[in-house]
Amino acid sequence: MRESRRRSSRLIGIAAVIAVLVGAVAAYAVSSPTTAKAQAQAQAATPPPAVTVAPVIVKSLHEWQEFTGRLQAVESVEVRARVNGYIDRVAFADGAIVHKGDLLFQIDPRPYQAEVDRLSAEKARAASSLALARADFQRGRALQRANAISTQAYDQFRASEAAAKGELGSVEAMLRAARLNLEFTEVRAPIDGRVSRANITAGNLVDGSAVLTTVVSQDPVYAYFDVDEQAFLRYEQLIQHGGDEDITGVFMGLVDETGYPHGGNLDFVDNQVNPDTGTIRARAAFANGDGQYTPGLFARMRLVGGAAVETVLIDDRAIGTDLDKRFVLRLTADNAVEYQRVEMGPSISGLRVVRSGLKPGDVIVVNGLQHVMPGQTVAPERVSMLEDGETLEQLAQVEAAAQPQPLAGADGLPALYIDNARGLVALADRAK
Structure with missing residues (x-):
């Protein structure tokens, strides 16, 4: 029995040694240069993923600030x-x-017409009395010169004429008031x-x-909106130190419109910041000859935020999201893609402003972002960042609009008027 157990133990040990040797041989075979070469050849046989890439767009653009406001009539009268x-x-x-x-x-004008008629008769009576008193005074003056009457009698004639004249003036004043009241019956x-x-x-x-x-009133119409302190201070610095830079252009869009198709001029900024909200009230004037703006409407406002600068623009399709971060895949010289974080700005005419992370000349992946990984080699197909030329035309129109045009129907409204606690800052109407 003991001999049998010894033989079984030997057999188990030999089997274990054989298993270890087989595993080692297999590992060597896998890690051998021949196998690695075969794997590399297999990978090389798989073509790199095809992606479309495009160079970033660089334009000299103004940056814009956006606010919300309400339309209000220039004049509103309770009748x-x-x-x-x-x-x-x-x-x-x-x-x-x-x-x-x-x-x-x-x-109903009848009571007031009757009062006018009564006072007209009173005026005629007073005029007649004045004529009589004036005649008596003239006769008395002649008699007084001839010493035919006493001085007291002469003074009575003169006083009677003055009283009649005053009575006529009083009646005439009441008649004018009565005629005004009669006129006021027509509202x-x-x-x-x-x-x-x-x-x-x-x-x-x-x-x-x-x-x-x-x-x-209908034309022009005002749009009131609140500007935060930071934006207000930036605009104030631009006005004081911006040279020829004109920031009076204001553009507006209504709730049912895309973009900001309506142009006007900034014409007033209040004289103090509201300490409760940290904002200051501003106002823009818009021509409304066709009556398309109704007081009380909600409006989206956009103002030039500074001088024109070289700006990098990309299509939103090229932007990836990594939790709360934004990134793009930039093409390297050897056709690999690399991860690049970017800080995004506002959207202008369908393109997104890139504040940091990209520079002129960079080429990024536009389509196929989800099919590649950073560091991977790709087969790039170069295309334009824009599908057509309309966006560039829109950009040109936006920049042209940054210079405010004369405000038709709002003659006499200054382009900008800022009255703040530190003094008056006035900007001449450059739109004229």
Whole structure:
């Protein structure tokens, strides 16, 4: 029995030694130059992935700042009655365009016409009394010169003439007031603009406390928006030290529009920063001859943020995301790709501004970003960063728009007016 166990142990030991030797031989075979060469040949037989690459675009561009605001009429008037009375009729259609002087409401004029007639009669009576007193005074003066009457009698003639003259003046003043009240029974539009609805209809008694309707001007229109302290200080430095750089151009887009298709001029900045919000109120003026802007609309505002600088632009397709970071794959001289972190700026006409990470002349992967890894060799196909020339044309239009144009319909509005706590900073209207 013991002999059998010894033989089994020997057999197990021999088997273990053989297994170790076989494993060593296999490892040697795998690591041999012949095998490594075969693997390299197999990898070489696999073609590198094809990607499209494009050189970055470099343009001299202005940087822009974006804000939000609300449109507001230059003039807004609450129309009230200046005399009491019953409304005879409403003479306008709700929401209509009206001109200064157009009739809006007619208040019953009969009581005021009667007062005018009464005072007209009083004026005639007072004029007659004055004529009589003046004639008596002239006769008395002649008699006084002839010493035919006493001085006291002469003074009475003179006083009677003066009293009659004063009475006539008083009646004339009351008559003018009565005629004004009669005129005020016709409630007319105080400005050109668009009228609201009639708050009080015909048959109602009104007085000066009731707002009958409102009228808001149409052209031009203001856009008010709040600028943060950092942006305000930057603009102030540009104004004071920017030389010929003009930053008065403001561009606006409404909620249903893409981009900022409407141009106007910055014309006012408030005189102090709101300590609660850390912002300062600014205002831009926009021509509104066709009435497309309605007061109260939300508006997106864009202002030139500084002087024109050489700017690197790329297509959004070339940008990868690594958690909270942005990167691109840059092509090296040996057709490999390398990981490059980038700091992104705003979007301009469909292209993205690169603040840092790329320089002029760099070539990056545009399509196929997800199919390659950093360090991998690729088969690059060079294309343009742009699919067509429209984007470049849009960039040119944006830059041309950076120089503000004359604001039609807003004559007399200055291009920029800043009144701050440290003094007045005024910029001449360069748009003219």
